[in-house]
Amino acid sequence: MSELSVNHLLGIKYLNKQDINLIFETADQFKEVINRPIKKVPSLRDITIANLFFENSTRTKLSFELAEKRLSADVINFSAAQSSVKKGETLIDTVNNILAMKVDLVVMRHPNPGAGVFLSKHVKASIINAGDGAHEHPTQALLDSYSIREKLGTVKGKNVVIVGDILHSRVALSNIYALKLQGANVMVCGPKTLLPKYIKELGVKVETNLKKALEWCDVANMLRVQNERMDISYFPSTREYTQQFGINKALLDSLSKEIIIMHPGPINRGVEITSDVADSKQAIILDQVENGVAVRMAVIYLLASKIKQ
């Protein structure tokens, strides 16, 4: 029957195929809801959600907040920059203080990998991981797969290449888990220095030539170079990175078939992707953003339905 197998969304690793199908089927209904003249449903009237952002975010935070408000939940927001975390409060104390205000569900982004898992073991609330360091970003992977499913009908059997900074990317790891679970073929492509050493053990192909990777794929997911997570130089210069791993219109037009271009944002225009590609018909970057709200509504709705009264 239609229920998630988990009480938290900590990572795609903890989900099964049925969970993903259920989330997508529910998201289909929410996508219809958010295209109505009145885009709100009253389901979560008696649920309070805390958005805890210990790391900067624009898209994810807005998307979660909008999803929560469209479901009529009460929402409180917290960002580390303006909080007592600076005064030395621990994560568990911060969250328990917030939960004392009768919060049912926590959406958390944190710079440390595993922060969500840690929290789920110590506090009484459903946790949704909105990105934990370079570990996982499950809702992004779900909305990426959902967008592929919407565009191509199915994810199964499709060839998807993830291009760029795989090493520092939580989007890459979550996407690999999600795509493999749904039966897609996954390839990663980037400079060798930005490919994790044991990445092949996840069952993905590895390619360092962008042109070859693009010829192989149906979908290319372009990632941003995460300069803020780099303490050393991983490639000689941005200019050289762009020449080797940036996608431009000429490269796209030289391919033997039309592929779909995705990007989780924020885009560094002119680095991993040129403006004419980002704004082209082949790019579904803004569809991803729209789908993000529907998918997050589905995740929140399904998790909230498991919270005991």
Added chain:
Amino acid sequence: MSQKVLLNSKEVNIALHRLACQLIENHDDFSDTVLIGIQPRGRFLADRLAQVLSKDYKIKNVQLGHLDITFFRDDFRRGQKPLEANTTIIDFIVEDKNVVFIDDVLYTGRSIRSALTAIQSFGRPKNVELLTLIDRRFSRHLPIQPNYRGRQVDAIDNQRVKVNWVENEGEDAVYLIDK
């Protein structure tokens, strides 16, 4: 588990035609009227009625939609079973229209309460009516009554009324089942 036939295929058919005629009496050529089948089970009745109206009574352009009320229900997190969402298809304007809700069984009235809230997301109807194949008397939790009914039945709480459709179950019939 014993079951009793409330309506057989012929009787369902007669009821459908009677309901169609009653609708025509009040809605004329249906130019300002839209039919909304309540998901999940009301849609079979709505589809069938629309079919009868257009085929047997030559009503042109019957506007038919399906409304899912899952996200508007008042028992979210209160039941044992999780609520499963269905498709909503309303690809016309509801604003200022006569809306006819169509559901197979009217029981507590809570689904219709949800539907009344849900339909407002699509605009402000001129008025809303309710058509139901089976009206279970004396079991309402809310002050909601049908404008058109196929058959009124007295059923106690541990009985269930099940409406079967050719499209789905292979036969048109209504059963009263003891749980």
